[in-house]
Amino acid sequence: MKKNQLMEKVIHGIFLVLGLITVGCVLLITIYLVISGIPAIREIGLVDFLFGKQWASTATEPKYGILPFILTSIYGTAGAIVIGVPVGFMTAVYLSKMASPKVKSVIQSAVSLLAGIPSVVYGLVGMLVLVPGIRKIFNVPDGASLLAAIIVLAIMILPSIIKMSITALDAVPKEYEDASLALGATPIETYFRVSVPAAKSGIAAAVVLGVGRAIGEAMAVMMVAGNVPNMPDSLFQSVRFLTTAVSSEMAYSSGLQRQALFSIALVLFMFIMLTGATLNFFLKRERE
């Protein structure tokens, strides 16, 4: 009997360790990023690093200012949200409330296909369709620009926004809508003035999820944004995002330059943690 009890305890211990692996991974990632990101920030100076307007890592007198990357990431994400959220939101309302079950299931599987397409495929199509398109339509010398990145990001965040909004809208109690209809509101008025406000936390969470996706996307953006460390002064400027700043120089970097790349990753990580915390806040409110 004792042997059995011992074995049960050992097995319990093994499962406990397996359960704690995710926690360990998060800690490991955080610690590694902080440890490898801090030295360069110390050497360059926090203010010079975050607010320096020039990035010239390979110059004889290197400059490590990442303000262009931060602003590009913020503008790019904001642009993607401005385009992606209205389209995604409207699609979600239609699918959740008005579409017949057949239409709903067809479009929903199309949306999950959109979510499953690898980001390099988006990048490839963007490179060959979007970039030349922008060059022709707006008559600019190079179409690889902030605008191209914004459009690609807007498409890439669509599935997350649609799926999450549908979940929130589906969860609105039928009684709310029935009451509104009984008071004489038309179905469409009911959807937008009753159902949507009732699902607003979930929809807000969908938007934040979209923000997280857009900030973190690297490969597709790398292929269409032109990748020059300019300040994002116009939509047609060739720009570099936080994510692409890390990946574009990593292969050949060394010394302080390499450390600075890790610091950029740390800044990116901070942004992601911030959106993650916001997301959790909205999800918690949604559950209540």
Added chain:
Amino acid sequence: MLNRSLSKKRRGYEVLMKALMLLSVGLTAALVLFLLVYVLIEGIPNITWELISTKPSYLTGHIGILPDILNTVCIVIATLLIVLPLGVGAAIYLTEYASNKKVVGIIEYAAETLSGIPSIIYGLVGMLLFSNNMGTSLMAGACTLVIMNLPTIMRTTQESLKTVPQSYREGAFGLGAGKWRVVRTVVLPGCVDGVITGCILSVGRILGESAALLFTAGFAHTMLTFPTGMKSPGATLTVALYVYAKEQGEFGVAFAIAAILMVLTVIINFAATAVQKHFEKRKNI
């Protein structure tokens, strides 16, 4: 359809909202259709038997993607082999063993955090953690992907474990079985559907991953030799697509790979839905 007795303002609102909704749905559907058709039309003519059955040669300038296909298969298998026990174990701990609510909360929060971290950060940490120790290699790439896919396997397994009726467990306990025996004989068979769904989703994610592999598995096109090949660097299909399109300007090859990836994505999507439907039906019986 429209109610004629509505005031002009309300009728205008109705028409506007309906138009906007239909426009959005149409746009979304058109986008998916365009991407699918465009990639297939550009890609399929470029897929030749020679392309997918040979390796590239710098001497003759010949391009073949067989090494990339094999690398992808190897990385998928290696990742799943490692992540499955870890993820399933974690899920079993959460649903069967954990009694402290706080611990459960922390673990679930950690899993959510992991699934929100962008792949480029995984790539960087994977480079520091694995590639610096075992060299840029397929194995280092697989280890990085293990961390990425852990939350997926954990979540799908957990969801399927929740559907195993409590009475089954009680019945087994009542017959005198110990905890481990209950887990092994009653709980584990019940989570097969979750594990299969998790595997399909993970395979999809691994196939599409590129940023996390660029610095951990590298971009060599050398032919793989199993199993020692796990120690050498190699590009997966997505990484190869990136290299051919961005650095070498070989758009024909890039589109061929894109078309292959697209077809695989469609298959995986259908498989995931079919599996879910199949198991739901069985549960209702």
